[in-house]
Amino acid sequence: MKKIAIRDSEYEPKKSRILRTKRMTATEKLFEIALPGGKSLDHEPGQFVEVSVFGVGEAPISVSSSPTKRGSFELCIRKVGRVTEALHRLEAGDDVGIRGPFGKGFSVRILEGNDLLFVAGGLGIVPLRSLINYVIDNRRDFGTVNILLGCKTPKDMLFNEEVDEWNKRLDVKLNCTVDKADPAWKGNVGLITSLIPGINLDPDRTFGVVVGPPIMYRFVIKELLAKKIPERQILVSLERHMKCGLGKCGHCQIENLYCCQDGPVFTYDKIKNLKGAL
Ligand SMILES: Cc1cc2nc3c(=O)[nH]c(=O)nc-3n(C[C@H](O)[C@H](O)[C@H](O)COP(=O)(O)OP(=O)(O)OC[C@H]3O[C@@H](n4cnc5c(N)ncnc54)[C@H](O)[C@@H]3O)c2cc1C
Ligand code: FES
CATH class of the missing domain: 3.40.50.80 (Nucleotide-binding domain of ferredoxin-NADP reductase (FNR) module)
Structure with missing residues:
Protein backbone atom coordinates (compact mmCIF):
# COMPACT_ATOMS: atom_id res chain seq x y z
CA MET A 1 0.00 0.00 0.00
CA LYS A 2 1.22 3.48 -0.87
CA LYS A 3 2.37 5.46 2.19
CA ILE A 4 1.32 9.10 2.44
CA ALA A 5 3.94 11.31 4.07
CA ILE A 6 2.44 14.09 6.18
CA ARG A 7 4.94 16.92 6.52
CA ASP A 8 4.50 19.96 8.74
CA SER A 9 0.90 19.01 9.52
CA GLU A 10 -0.89 21.58 11.66
CA TYR A 11 -2.49 18.61 13.48
CA GLU A 12 0.86 17.17 14.52
CA PRO A 13 2.73 18.66 17.51
CA LYS A 14 6.40 19.32 16.75
CA LYS A 15 8.67 17.99 19.46
CA SER A 16 10.40 21.16 20.70
CA ARG A 17 13.03 21.75 23.35
CA ILE A 18 12.71 24.01 26.41
CA LEU A 19 15.93 26.07 26.42
CA ARG A 20 15.34 28.10 29.58
CA THR A 21 12.71 28.70 32.21
CA LYS A 22 12.24 31.57 34.63
CA ARG A 23 9.82 31.72 37.55
CA MET A 24 8.12 35.11 37.33
CA THR A 25 5.55 35.08 40.14
CA ALA A 26 3.99 32.42 42.38
CA THR A 27 1.76 31.37 39.45
CA GLU A 28 3.52 32.44 36.23
CA LYS A 29 6.56 30.85 34.61
CA LEU A 30 8.40 31.90 31.44
CA PHE A 31 9.56 29.27 28.94
CA GLU A 32 12.02 29.83 26.10
CA ILE A 33 11.43 27.14 23.47
CA ALA A 34 13.18 26.10 20.25
CA LEU A 35 11.46 24.31 17.38
CA PRO A 36 13.30 21.35 15.84
CA GLY A 37 16.46 22.52 14.05
CA GLY A 38 16.13 26.01 15.58
CA LYS A 39 13.55 26.88 12.89
CA SER A 40 11.84 30.24 13.54
CA LEU A 41 8.18 30.20 14.56
CA ASP A 42 7.46 33.10 12.15
CA HIS A 43 4.48 34.29 14.12
CA GLU A 44 2.66 37.60 14.06
CA PRO A 45 2.32 39.38 17.47
CA GLY A 46 -1.00 38.29 19.02
CA GLN A 47 -0.97 34.76 17.56
CA PHE A 48 -0.96 31.68 19.79
CA VAL A 49 0.42 28.14 19.74
CA GLU A 50 -1.04 24.89 21.07
CA VAL A 51 1.45 23.52 23.60
CA SER A 52 1.29 19.88 24.63
CA VAL A 53 2.76 17.97 27.50
CA PHE A 54 3.07 14.44 26.16
CA GLY A 55 0.64 12.09 27.90
CA VAL A 56 -1.18 14.95 29.63
CA GLY A 57 -2.82 17.29 27.10
CA GLU A 58 -2.69 20.49 25.12
CA ALA A 59 -3.39 24.18 25.88
CA PRO A 60 -3.55 27.33 23.73
CA ILE A 61 -0.89 29.85 24.82
CA SER A 62 -0.03 33.26 23.33
CA VAL A 63 3.45 33.83 21.98
CA SER A 64 4.97 36.45 24.24
CA SER A 65 8.21 37.20 22.42
CA SER A 66 8.50 39.45 19.39
CA PRO A 67 8.95 37.94 15.90
CA THR A 68 12.18 39.97 15.83
CA LYS A 69 13.64 37.39 18.24
CA ARG A 70 14.82 34.58 15.96
CA GLY A 71 15.66 30.94 16.66
CA SER A 72 13.49 30.55 19.75
CA PHE A 73 10.31 32.01 21.22
CA GLU A 74 8.85 32.65 24.69
CA LEU A 75 5.62 31.66 26.42
CA CYS A 76 4.51 32.93 29.82
CA ILE A 77 2.21 30.38 31.44
CA ARG A 78 -0.08 30.74 34.44
CA LYS A 79 -0.62 27.58 36.46
CA VAL A 80 -4.40 27.00 36.61
CA GLY A 81 -5.10 23.31 35.95
CA ARG A 82 -3.95 19.97 34.58
CA VAL A 83 -1.92 20.96 31.51
CA THR A 84 -0.48 24.18 32.87
CA GLU A 85 0.52 22.46 36.15
CA ALA A 86 2.31 19.77 34.14
CA LEU A 87 4.05 22.50 32.11
CA HIS A 88 5.22 24.18 35.32
CA ARG A 89 6.94 20.93 36.33
CA LEU A 90 9.11 21.04 33.16
CA GLU A 91 12.57 22.60 33.05
CA ALA A 92 15.32 23.39 30.52
CA GLY A 93 16.18 20.26 28.51
CA ASP A 94 12.63 18.87 28.62
CA ASP A 95 10.50 18.57 25.47
CA VAL A 96 7.00 19.88 24.70
CA GLY A 97 4.81 19.59 21.60
CA ILE A 98 4.11 22.74 19.59
CA ARG A 99 1.39 23.28 16.95
CA GLY A 100 0.92 26.61 15.22
CA PRO A 101 1.20 29.57 15.23
CA PHE A 102 -2.56 29.99 14.86
CA GLY A 103 -5.08 32.77 14.44
CA LYS A 104 -5.01 36.38 13.33
CA GLY A 105 -2.76 38.62 15.38
CA PHE A 106 -2.19 42.37 15.42
CA SER A 107 -1.56 43.33 11.79
CA LEU A 238 -10.51 37.52 22.86
CA GLU A 239 -9.82 34.40 24.89
CA ARG A 240 -12.12 31.40 24.45
CA HIS A 241 -11.83 27.74 25.41
CA MET A 242 -9.95 26.76 22.30
CA LYS A 243 -9.13 23.15 21.50
CA CYS A 244 -8.15 22.45 17.88
CA GLY A 245 -7.03 25.98 16.92
CA LEU A 246 -8.05 25.12 13.37
CA GLY A 247 -11.70 26.08 12.99
CA LYS A 248 -12.85 22.45 13.31
CA CYS A 249 -14.12 21.74 16.83
CA GLY A 250 -16.33 24.80 17.35
CA HIS A 251 -15.26 25.28 20.99
CA CYS A 252 -14.26 28.90 20.35
CA GLN A 253 -17.28 29.95 18.27
CA ILE A 254 -18.98 33.32 18.81
CA GLU A 255 -22.01 33.42 16.50
CA ASN A 256 -20.51 33.10 12.98
CA LEU A 257 -16.90 33.68 14.07
CA TYR A 258 -14.28 31.15 15.04
CA CYS A 259 -12.09 32.89 17.59
CA CYS A 260 -9.13 30.63 16.79
CA GLN A 261 -9.09 31.50 13.08
CA ASP A 262 -10.94 34.79 12.67
CA GLY A 263 -9.25 36.06 15.86
CA PRO A 264 -8.14 36.07 18.61
CA VAL A 265 -7.48 39.70 17.59
CA PHE A 266 -10.54 41.60 16.34
CA THR A 267 -11.35 45.24 15.70
CA TYR A 268 -14.14 46.44 17.99
CA ASP A 269 -16.52 47.27 15.10
CA LYS A 270 -16.45 43.58 14.02
CA ILE A 271 -17.52 42.15 17.38
CA LYS A 272 -19.47 44.87 19.18
CA ASN A 273 -22.86 43.43 18.19
CA LEU A 274 -22.01 39.76 18.72
CA LYS A 275 -23.80 38.26 21.71
CA GLY A 276 -21.36 37.27 24.47
CA ALA A 277 -18.26 38.53 22.64
CA LEU A 278 -17.34 41.06 25.35
C1 LIG B 1 -5.82 32.32 22.46
C2 LIG B 1 -5.47 31.98 23.90
C3 LIG B 1 -4.26 32.42 24.40
C4 LIG B 1 -3.91 32.10 25.72
N1 LIG B 1 -2.70 32.55 26.18
C5 LIG B 1 -2.31 32.23 27.41
C6 LIG B 1 -1.02 32.63 27.87
O1 LIG B 1 -0.24 33.28 27.16
N2 LIG B 1 -0.66 32.26 29.13
C7 LIG B 1 -1.51 31.54 29.94
O2 LIG B 1 -1.11 31.24 31.07
N3 LIG B 1 -2.73 31.17 29.54
C8 LIG B 1 -3.15 31.47 28.29
N4 LIG B 1 -4.40 31.06 27.86
C9 LIG B 1 -5.26 30.30 28.77
C10 LIG B 1 -4.82 28.84 28.77
O3 LIG B 1 -5.07 28.26 27.50
C11 LIG B 1 -5.62 28.04 29.83
O4 LIG B 1 -5.29 28.54 31.10
C12 LIG B 1 -5.27 26.57 29.77
O5 LIG B 1 -5.83 25.99 28.58
C13 LIG B 1 -5.81 25.82 30.97
O6 LIG B 1 -5.53 24.44 30.81
P1 LIG B 1 -5.35 23.50 32.08
O7 LIG B 1 -5.43 22.09 31.62
O8 LIG B 1 -4.12 23.89 32.85
O9 LIG B 1 -6.58 23.89 32.98
P2 LIG B 1 -7.97 23.09 33.18
O10 LIG B 1 -7.76 22.11 34.29
O11 LIG B 1 -8.52 22.58 31.89
O12 LIG B 1 -8.91 24.28 33.64
C14 LIG B 1 -8.48 25.27 34.58
C15 LIG B 1 -9.05 26.63 34.20
O13 LIG B 1 -8.60 27.03 32.90
C16 LIG B 1 -9.72 27.37 32.05
N5 LIG B 1 -9.46 26.77 30.72
C17 LIG B 1 -9.42 25.46 30.44
N6 LIG B 1 -9.19 25.25 29.14
C18 LIG B 1 -9.07 26.46 28.55
C19 LIG B 1 -8.83 26.89 27.21
N7 LIG B 1 -8.68 26.03 26.20
N8 LIG B 1 -8.79 28.22 26.98
C20 LIG B 1 -8.94 29.09 27.99
N9 LIG B 1 -9.16 28.73 29.28
C21 LIG B 1 -9.24 27.44 29.56
C22 LIG B 1 -10.92 26.72 32.70
O14 LIG B 1 -12.06 27.51 32.52
C23 LIG B 1 -10.58 26.65 34.16
O15 LIG B 1 -10.96 27.84 34.80
C24 LIG B 1 -4.79 31.36 26.55
C25 LIG B 1 -6.02 30.92 26.03
C26 LIG B 1 -6.35 31.22 24.74
C27 LIG B 1 -7.65 30.75 24.19
S1 FES C 1 -10.61 25.98 18.72
FE1 FES C 1 -11.60 24.47 17.51
S2 FES C 1 -12.81 25.67 16.19
FE2 FES C 1 -11.67 27.13 17.23
Missing part, protein backbone atom coordinates in the same frame (compact mmCIF):
# COMPACT_ATOMS: atom_id res chain seq x y z
CA VAL A 108 1.60 45.36 12.18
CA ARG A 109 1.37 46.70 8.61
CA ILE A 110 -1.94 48.42 9.48
CA LEU A 111 -0.47 49.86 12.68
CA GLU A 112 2.64 51.26 10.97
CA GLY A 113 2.79 55.05 10.79
CA ASN A 114 0.16 55.44 13.51
CA ASP A 115 0.18 56.34 17.22
CA LEU A 116 -0.35 53.42 19.59
CA LEU A 117 -2.05 53.23 22.97
CA PHE A 118 -1.50 49.84 24.62
CA VAL A 119 -3.77 48.85 27.50
CA ALA A 120 -2.83 45.61 29.27
CA GLY A 121 -4.59 44.21 32.34
CA GLY A 122 -3.19 41.21 34.27
CA LEU A 123 -2.05 38.44 31.93
CA GLY A 124 -2.86 40.73 28.94
CA ILE A 125 0.77 41.88 29.02
CA VAL A 126 1.78 38.40 27.75
CA PRO A 127 0.52 38.75 24.13
CA LEU A 128 0.97 42.54 24.15
CA ARG A 129 4.67 42.18 25.04
CA SER A 130 5.18 40.53 21.65
CA LEU A 131 3.75 43.57 19.84
CA ILE A 132 5.36 46.16 22.16
CA ASN A 133 8.82 44.67 21.63
CA TYR A 134 8.18 44.43 17.88
CA VAL A 135 7.28 48.16 17.86
CA ILE A 136 10.35 49.04 19.96
CA ASP A 137 12.61 47.03 17.62
CA ASN A 138 11.11 48.90 14.64
CA ARG A 139 10.55 52.17 16.49
CA ARG A 140 10.88 54.50 13.47
CA ASP A 141 7.93 52.83 11.74
CA PHE A 142 5.44 53.98 14.41
CA GLY A 143 4.20 57.27 15.91
CA THR A 144 3.84 57.97 19.63
CA VAL A 145 3.68 54.97 21.98
CA ASN A 146 1.72 55.02 25.24
CA ILE A 147 1.66 51.91 27.43
CA LEU A 148 -0.80 51.44 30.30
CA LEU A 149 -0.28 48.41 32.53
CA GLY A 150 -2.53 47.28 35.35
CA CYS A 151 -2.61 44.38 37.77
CA LYS A 152 -4.01 43.47 41.17
CA THR A 153 -0.93 44.06 43.36
CA PRO A 154 2.75 44.98 42.70
CA LYS A 155 3.83 41.37 43.19
CA ASP A 156 1.59 40.31 40.26
CA MET A 157 3.45 42.63 37.85
CA LEU A 158 5.11 40.60 35.08
CA PHE A 159 8.31 41.32 33.11
CA ASN A 160 9.45 43.93 35.68
CA GLU A 161 12.97 44.40 34.27
CA GLU A 162 11.68 44.80 30.73
CA VAL A 163 8.97 47.23 31.85
CA ASP A 164 11.72 49.29 33.56
CA GLU A 165 13.65 49.36 30.26
CA TRP A 166 10.53 50.52 28.36
CA ASN A 167 10.02 53.19 31.02
CA LYS A 168 13.58 54.54 30.58
CA ARG A 169 13.04 55.16 26.86
CA LEU A 170 12.34 58.76 25.81
CA ASP A 171 10.18 57.56 22.89
CA VAL A 172 7.75 55.56 25.07
CA LYS A 173 5.32 56.83 27.72
CA LEU A 174 4.45 54.25 30.36
CA ASN A 175 2.05 54.23 33.30
CA CYS A 176 1.44 51.38 35.72
CA THR A 177 -1.39 50.99 38.16
CA VAL A 178 -2.35 48.41 40.78
CA ASP A 179 -5.67 47.75 42.50
CA LYS A 180 -3.93 47.46 45.87
CA ALA A 181 -0.49 48.95 46.61
CA ASP A 182 2.24 47.90 49.06
CA PRO A 183 4.51 50.38 50.91
CA ALA A 184 7.21 50.18 48.19
CA TRP A 185 4.86 50.95 45.28
CA LYS A 186 5.49 54.33 43.60
CA GLY A 187 3.00 54.10 40.71
CA ASN A 188 -0.73 54.76 40.52
CA VAL A 189 -3.40 53.01 42.54
CA GLY A 190 -6.77 52.41 40.91
CA LEU A 191 -8.37 50.84 37.86
CA ILE A 192 -6.56 51.02 34.52
CA THR A 193 -9.50 52.96 33.07
CA SER A 194 -8.63 55.89 35.37
CA LEU A 195 -5.36 56.42 33.40
CA ILE A 196 -7.03 56.91 30.01
CA PRO A 197 -8.66 60.37 30.40
CA GLY A 198 -5.23 61.92 31.19
CA ILE A 199 -3.65 60.73 27.93
CA ASN A 200 -3.13 63.32 25.23
CA LEU A 201 -3.87 61.71 21.85
CA ASP A 202 -4.91 62.41 18.28
CA PRO A 203 -7.89 60.04 17.79
CA ASP A 204 -7.64 59.97 13.99
CA ARG A 205 -4.18 58.47 14.04
CA THR A 206 -4.36 56.42 17.26
CA PHE A 207 -4.91 52.68 17.52
CA GLY A 208 -6.01 51.45 20.98
CA VAL A 209 -4.73 47.92 21.59
CA VAL A 210 -6.47 46.28 24.54
CA VAL A 211 -5.78 42.89 26.14
CA GLY A 212 -6.89 41.80 29.58
CA PRO A 213 -9.51 39.98 31.61
CA PRO A 214 -13.03 39.92 30.06
CA ILE A 215 -14.42 42.37 32.65
CA MET A 216 -11.90 45.02 31.60
CA TYR A 217 -12.85 45.35 27.94
CA ARG A 218 -16.21 47.06 28.23
CA PHE A 219 -14.91 49.78 30.55
CA VAL A 220 -11.65 50.42 28.67
CA ILE A 221 -13.45 50.56 25.31
CA LYS A 222 -15.93 53.07 26.74
CA GLU A 223 -13.00 55.34 27.69
CA LEU A 224 -11.33 54.93 24.27
CA LEU A 225 -14.58 55.81 22.50
CA ALA A 226 -14.91 58.84 24.79
CA LYS A 227 -11.48 59.88 23.44
CA LYS A 228 -13.06 59.65 19.93
CA ILE A 229 -10.87 56.75 18.77
CA PRO A 230 -12.82 55.16 15.85
CA GLU A 231 -14.24 51.66 16.52
CA ARG A 232 -12.17 50.13 13.71
CA GLN A 233 -9.02 51.45 15.42
CA ILE A 234 -9.73 49.65 18.70
CA LEU A 235 -8.13 46.18 18.71
CA VAL A 236 -9.00 43.53 21.28
CA SER A 237 -7.80 39.95 21.79
